[in-house]
Amino acid sequence: MTILRHWRRLCSAALAALLGGAAGLANAQNCPPALPAPNPALLSQPPAQAPDRGLLWQLEKDGRTAWLYASIHIGRPDWLVPGMRLQAALAASDTVALELDLTDPQVMQALAGPVPGRPALTLPADLQTRLQAVARRECTDLAPLAALHPMLQLGQLVAQSARRDGMSVEYGQELALIVQAQRRGLRLAGLETPQGQLQALIPADRKAALEEIREGLRQLESPQLRQQTRRLTEAWAAGDLNTLERYETWCDCVKTAADRAALKRTLDDRNPGMADGIVKLHGQGRRLLVAVGALHMTGEASLLQALRARGFTVTQRWPEPR
Known part of the structure; x- marks a missing residue:
């Protein structure tokens, strides 16, 4: 199997489980063009001098080293190619630990199923109308996602x-x-359960869920959302931790106490559990490369702080601190 075909199968499996089946793009004039496939040669043999993106820390505990990489959940085709420092971290590792192991069929099945402790939510007519309007604008068919x-x-x-x-x-x-782990014969591990991650993303309280959906629609209806997404991804690509640290000041997404509670639930509250997962894998003698979303590295309750509290020495390796 070529590496490009393997990447496509991974995409199909992950998206089908995460999204309940890929949402179709309408054949409309104002829809975005299809994105190009990645260069299979660059995936199979990344250039030794490929540019670094994101942020990378070295973790040390009990005389052994691990690596922590700040990842991002969306990207551009050329971002699939690991930078030279990430390649070195991969070469020094025998296990890649992600928030979830998306190659585990049980994980994927759980992501596509009902969320424990989170009953089904029917939107009021006004919110459903707004959701459908945004979907049409984004050339997305919500029908395959109806069960989510x-x-x-x-x-x-x-x-x-x-x-x-x-x-x-x-x-x-x-x-x-x-793709890189499987190409190199590295093991994959997950730091969270799919049920736990979904519970963090979805409020248990119906009123709170509706408030978050209403706020999310407000952001989607605003022309500023794309600008904010670009700023976030560009900060990640540049390894700009300062801009990421100030996310709340420019994201237009933290306006109320409820917004702050939602951000805490989706970021800060998950960090201790992920840190415990890293401790467990490190204690098993694994040579770890851990990759977790970049915003988990920010704030006083960051994953970095949780790891320090558990006895790790944490040293930033990329970008090199000034």
Whole structure:
């Protein structure tokens, strides 16, 4: 099997489970063009001097070293090629640990199924109308996603909106690292359970869920969303931790106490559990490369702080601190 065909199969399996089946793009004049496939030669043999993107830390504990990479869940086709420092971290590792192991069929099945503790939510007519209007604008058929919680449908529309700027979840770092791990014969591991991650993304309280959906639609209806997504991804690509640290000040997404609670639930509250997962794998003698979303590296309750609290020495290796 060619590496490009393997990447496509990974994309299809991941998207089908995460999104309940790929949402079709309408054949309309204002729809974004299809994104190009990655260069299979660059995936199979990344250039030794490929540019570095994201951020990379070295972790040390008990006389052994691990690596922590700040990933991003959407990207551009050329971002699938690992930079030279990430290649070195892959070469020094025997296990790649992600938030979830998307190659595990049980994980994928759980992502596509009902969320424990989160009952089905039927949107009021006004929110459903707005959701459908955004879907039409983003050339997305919501019918294949009907079984998913509206919060997850909303997330799909955010991902679709990025296609207008040449980005997609297919080019996120998770799939890029899975391709590289499997090409190099490395083991894959997950730091979270799919049920736990979905519970973090979806509020248990119906009123809170509706408030978050209403706020998410407001952002999708605003022309500023694409600008904010570009700023986030460009900061990641440049390794600009300062801009990522100030995310709340420019994202137009933290306006109320409810917004702050949602951000805490989806980021800060997950960091201790992921840190415990890293401790467990490190304690098993694994030579780890860990990749977790970049915003988990920010704030006083960041994953970096959680790892320091568990005895790791954490040293930034890329970009090199000034």
